[in-house]
Amino acid sequence: MEHPLQAWRDTLRELGVVGLVREPVAQAEAPQPAGRAAPEAPPPPPAPPAAPAAYAPPAGPVACPPAAAVRAAATLTDLQCTIEGCLACPLGPGRMKFVFGEGDPAARLMFVGEGPGRDEDLQGRPFVGKAGELLDKMIGALGLTREATYIANIVKCRPPDNRTPTPEEARTCLGYLHRQIELIRPDVIVTLGATPLRELAGITEGITKMRGQWQRIQVGGREIPLMPTFHPAYVLRQYTQDVRRAVWQDLQAAKEWLDRPADS
Template identity: 75%
Template sequence: MDEPLRAWRDTLEDLGVMGFVREPVEPAQAQPQAAVPSSAPPARPAPARVPAGPEVKRAPRPVPPAPSAYAPPADPIGCPPPEAVAAAPDLTALQQAIQGCLACPLGPSRLKFVFGEGDPHAKLMFVGEGPGRDEDLQGRPFVGKAGELLDKMIGAIGLKREETYIANVVKCRPPDNRTPTPDEACACLGYLHRQIELVRPAVIVTLGATPLRELVGISEGITRVRGQWKRVQVGGREIPVMPTFHPAYVLRQYTQDVRRAVWADLKAAKEWIDRPAEG
């Protein structure tokens, strides 16, 4: 048994999954070629035609009350201007510029701002959805059970957490761990773009559907898209993106198929960053 697979087996056993049977690992999907993978996102399926039928009268739907408008503050601490974000020369300066942000409704309810952490020049960058309860308490991304699993997933491909960079689409916890709204994600996305520009990763692994939708612009189900190389243009660079499941999903759906899929996705990302430099 080779070292990464042994580490993965240890991960499973640490999480209480006993009797793990080694099965042959399928070849990683969509092996990267010399150039940035160019698989275009599949076209959206055409809407199904519904045959005309007798007219059915429905009761009018109740109109939900309009959400209370959130007015972001006008000052540069509560709402850092894009020029200040773009001018941040490094991650420390960027964090200082945006850590007081109140530009969307998630800001006032956070306990801690969760900027992101890791090697400022990491080749491999993970992007998740947003902070949960543990992250909000600690001010760090991916702590708690999902974070522990992410650490083990990283270990299984022969890296340490601190050799990667980990960030989220939104820096403040959505209430009740709900998915950030498109407006909230949009308000925060400039910060993530600047983080990516400064880290300059060779590969981004998106964790779950939200970063794939908000960062890469792909709204298809993660189950269908995971394992297929995508790409994103940030700061004039085209960066390969490997979509995979969020560790919290892996914990909920602890099947061998899901674990094997994540293993294959991370292995493909690792192989991409380990490929010989082009001459």
């Protein structure tokens, strides 16, 4: 039977990390030195976040939800209810499903991608295709679960042929993401690819140059550290050890920020 550490080790190897993980011990527990107590069992994993409140979609399209209603949304469920029928930019009429975002409504770590692709458009969930599988693996390699984070995109409707959203489309949708961030209050945001870096931090330089460099953004009066890294779809296209290692370093930096002592 596969050792429980095997999958984790394989994931790290896929991410280009070598030499950091000890080979799992295949046999029974290693003997303890005489006189030393056996180590305590690790604490049980935290309970999964509570299921979100039931959501009822609006009866008809909301061509452009009033900004005041977006600002007034007090919960993620309220916000989704307010904007679900949005047709405020050209992407709205072409969508199969609205992709609001998902995860822990109080997540400390938030990922922001570019926009839904085909699988996401069909399922109404962010990052569920091949790129999503890779993102899940990377989150797992950090010792977290997808459910403990929050995952959203710059635009909530699929751009045709998976093209990059235009700046106009992105900016039309951005107010919704800002309200989402205000409600979630993440401690760190990781942007995936060039588009969320451009739209959230106003940085138009290439992601190859900017990845791994901490930025700070202001959302709702809070300053939030932002770590830019490559989009998982790019990692799949450029499946080199350098690219995978770069993403791993960026994610580790984000995790180290989360794990730092509160007063540092």
